[in-house]
Amino acid sequence: MATSVQDERITQPTYHEITRDIAATLGKPSRTYYLLLAIAISVFGFGVIALLYQVRFGLGVAGYTPPVMWGVYITTFVFWVGIAHSGTLISAILYLFRSAWRTAVYRTAEAMTVFAVMTAGLFPLIHVGRIWYAYWLFPYPNQRQLWVNFKSPLLWDVFAVSTYFTVSTLFLIMGLIPDVAALREKATGWRKKLYELTSLGWRGTDQQWRHYTRAYLYLAALATPLVLSVHSVVSWDFAMSIVPGWHATIFAPYFVAGAIYSGVAMVVTLLVPLRKVFKVERYITVDHFENLSKLLLLTGMIVGYAYFIEYFMAWYSGSPYERASFWNRAFGDYWWATWTMLICNGFLPFFLFFKKVRRSIPALFVLSLFVNLGMWFERFVIIVVSLSFEYEPYAMGHYTPSWVEWAILAGSFGWFFMWFLLFAKNFPTVSITEVKEIIPMPRKERPHHG
Amino acid sequence: MAKPPGGVLALYRHVDAAVDSIRALKEKGHRDFTVYTPVPNVEIQQAVGHRVSPVRLWTLAGGLTGCVSGFALSLWMSYDWPIVVGGKPIGSVIPYVVIAFELTILFGAGATILGLLYHSWRTRQRGAYDGSCTDDRIGIFVPCPAERRTAVEEMLNASGAEEVRVEA
Numbered sequence: 001m002a003t004s005v006q007d008e009r010i011t012q013p014t015y016h017e018i019t020r021d022i023a024a025t026l027g028k029p030s031r032t033y034y035l036l037l038a039i040a041i042s043v044f045g046f047g048v049i050a051l052l053y054q055v056r057f058g059l060g061v062a063g064y065t066p067p068v069m070w071g072v073y074i075t076t077f078v079f080w081v082g083i084a085h086s087g088t089l090i091s092a093i094l095y096l097f098r099s100a101w102r103t104a105v106y107r108t109a110e111a112m113t114v115f116a117v118m119t120a121g122l123f124p125l126i127h128v129g130r131i132w133y134a135y136w137l138f139p140y141p142n143q144r145q146l147w148v149n150f151k152s153p154l155l156w157d158v159f160a161v162s163t164y165f166t167v168s169t170l171f172l173i174m175g176l177i178p179d180v181a182a183l184r185e186k187a188t189g190w191r192k193k194l195y196e197l198t199s200l201g202w203r204g205t206d207q208q209w210r211h212y213t214r215a216y217l218y219l220a221a222l223a224t225p226l227v228l229s230v231h232s233v234v235s236w237d238f239a240m241s242i243v244p245g246w247h248a249t250i251f252a253p254y255f256v257a258g259a260i261y262s263g264v265a266m267v268v269t270l271l272v273p274l275r276k277v278f279k280v281e282r283y284i285t286v287d288h289f290e291n292l293s294k295l296l297l298l299t300g301m302i303v304g305y306a307y308f309i310e311y312f313m314a315w316y317s318g319s320p321y322e323r324a325s326f327w328n329r330a331f332g333d334y335w336w337a338t339w340t341m342l343i344c345n346g347f348l349p350f351f352l353f354f355k356k357v358r359r360s361i362p363a364l365f366v367l368s369l370f371v372n373l374g375m376w377f378e379r380f381v382i383i384v385v386s387l388s389f390e391y392e393p394y395a396m397g398h399y400t401p402s403w404v405e406w407a408i409l410a411g412s413f414g415w416f417f418m419w420f421l422l423f424a425k426n427f428p429t430v431s432i433t434e435v436k437e438i439i440p441m442p443r444k445e446r447p448h449h450g
Numbered sequence: 451m452a453k454p455p456g457g458v459l460a461l462y463r464h465v466d467a468a469v470d471s472i473r474a475l476k477e478k479g480h481r482d483f484t485v486y487t488p489v490p491n492v493e494i495q496q497a498v499g500h501r502v503s504p505v506r507l508w509t510l511a512g513g514l515t516g517c518v519s520g521f522a523l524s525l526w527m528s529y530d531w532p533i534v535v536g537g538k539p540i541g542s543v544i545p546y547v548v549i550a551f552e553l554t555i556l557f558g559a560g561a562t563i564l565g566l567l568y569h570s571w572r573t574r575q576r577g578a579y580d581g582s583c584t585d586d587r588i589g590i591f592v593p594c595p596a597e598r599r600t601a602v603e604e605m606l607n608a609s610g611a612e613e614v615r616v617e618a
Contacts, residue, residue, distance in 0.1 A: 015488055016586040019585045019586070147528070147531045150542075150549055151542055151545045156545070159549055159552040159553070160548070167556065167559045170560075174563070178488075178584065182585060184584075185582075200567075201574075202584075203584070204487050204583055205485065205574075206486075207484075207570065209487065209495070210495070210573075211503045212566065215505045215562050218506060218558075222509070222555050223555075223559075225555070436489045441489075441491060441588075443464050443465055444467050
């Protein structure tokens with residue numbers, strides 16, 4: 001029988017090449033990998049030492065000064081929850097929109113989501129001081145028959161973040177199953193055992209795909225409103241109070257856009273070295289970075305607009321407290337934080353209007369670092385600057401973070417990168433199955449009739 | 451564990467060849483064959499002709515249970531410890547929507563995974579398998595008694611199988 005494959009291999013990899021290339025990323029780690037892992041673990045260890053110091057001597061070692069009793073810890077909590085958002089946007093929302101380019105980058109974004117939520121979840125525990133009582137946050141039967149306050153946005157946060165962590169972890173694991181099964185066939189030693197265990201007996205049968213594709217679709221459909229709700233709920237931690245600078249109805253969409261903005265920036269930060277180190281430039285191309293930078297531009301402009309509207313509403317409301325609060329942000333003690341935020345998040349993204357910048361990977365990498373910096377400062381400005389300058393002049397105060405807080409902040413980056421690096425060497429950071437899905441299956445050439 | 455059934459395993463490189471084989475098998479009255487693919491494929495799904503997965507019912511049931519649980523949990527606990535906070539009613543339904551929403555998603559997602567595991571287990575296909583089917587080949591396993599294997603082998607070869615082997 002005369003058969004030939006339609007020749008699409010010149011530009012597109014074959015299924016076998018995809019499996020081979022992505023499996024190759026899990027090979028023997030290089031020295032650079034070990035060096036990065038050692039740095040991440042060391043920085044994390046430094047954070048742990050600072051945390052133990054705080055546990056030993058109490059929250060007094062943090063720089064809290066009344067009225068600023070939410071500082072670096074809550075700032076960093078919001079920062080990491082925000083980082084987590086782009087993962088679900090790329091894996092769930094773009095999946096529902098059948099966006100083909102997401103397939104090469106979504107696994108990295110999804111893994112980043114899980115590790116970012118794991119990092120974020122530490123901070124409320126660190127912030128409450130007595131970590132061993134953290135279970136008080138959850139409703140549980142107790143001797144005094146007390147229940148938690150369901151009217152408090154802080155409790156909504158407990159439910160929202162726990163749900164987000166659970167659902168995004170399930171989503172990540174579920175996406176990994178067919179990939180791990182593909183790797184299982186070639187793996188040896190302990191990895192073979194690991195993949196045999198985690199592939200849950202996957203063989204790609206028609207019945208398995210029948211249930212899997214449906215379940216994946218519904219999980220994506222559930223994750224989509226979830227991603228929008230989680231940062232809305234986080235924003236209500238602030239917006240439900242009457243602190244000037246917090247009490248605004250724009251907070252939910254403003255926070256969601258900011259979260260996606262910072263998350264996409266972190267995806268870029270991770271993908272740039274990853275594609276080089278793992279040699280997956282064939283799969284994560286400049287086009288992917290251009291699409292990510294378009295997302296950055298869109299969300300960055302929404303964030304910039306929100307900054308403008310915040311100032312406009314402070315003026316338009318006629319409230320002297322709102323006006324004073326926003327004047328203080330720009331020209332008060334913390335002017336440097338506000339201007340860092342405005343320049344990094346409001347001004348720099350405009351460079352993305354230039355195609356040259358969108359397609360320049362070094363430029364995007366640098367920009368993504370600035371956006372990450374700017375987004376951390378955004379949360380610092382909202383939380384610390386607003387709390388330090390409320391209604392009564394005699395109750396105003398100045399907060400300076402202590403070394404313990406900076407060390408724990410640094411440690412959180414070490415913790416995050418440690419998990420990401422460990423994941424990247426043991427599981428595929430580019431989805432084998434979904435990259436194959438966007439390439440048509442080979443067909444035999446049909447004879448021409450007539 | 452019961453011994454896997456014997457039969458014929460065919461491997462394909464081309465999707466249309468595999469689809470032709472599936473149609474031919476169905477015409478001959480085979481219903482219990484297994485198709486292995488590295489990725490989900492619409493043509494193959496249509497040729498096999500399964501009904502929509504019942505996993506969706508698990509999602510619905512989980513979501514509804516979560517919604518009811520969210521309201522029940524927050525309302526019951528509020529009335530069990532009735533303390534006025536911020537001048538709001540003891541059972542404030544509007545703020546409890548957040549709890550109910552989150553539990554809808556949580557229970558819906560959990561039930562979806564349980565449904566996937568349950569139905570995948572219930573409809574598990576235990577025939578012969580080749581590792582290349584998670585890489586780049588499509589596999590079709592047809593369970594059949596020894597006396598019919600030659601006929602099945604010929605049919606699968608005729609529709610473009612790259613490799614056909616008998617699995618005892």
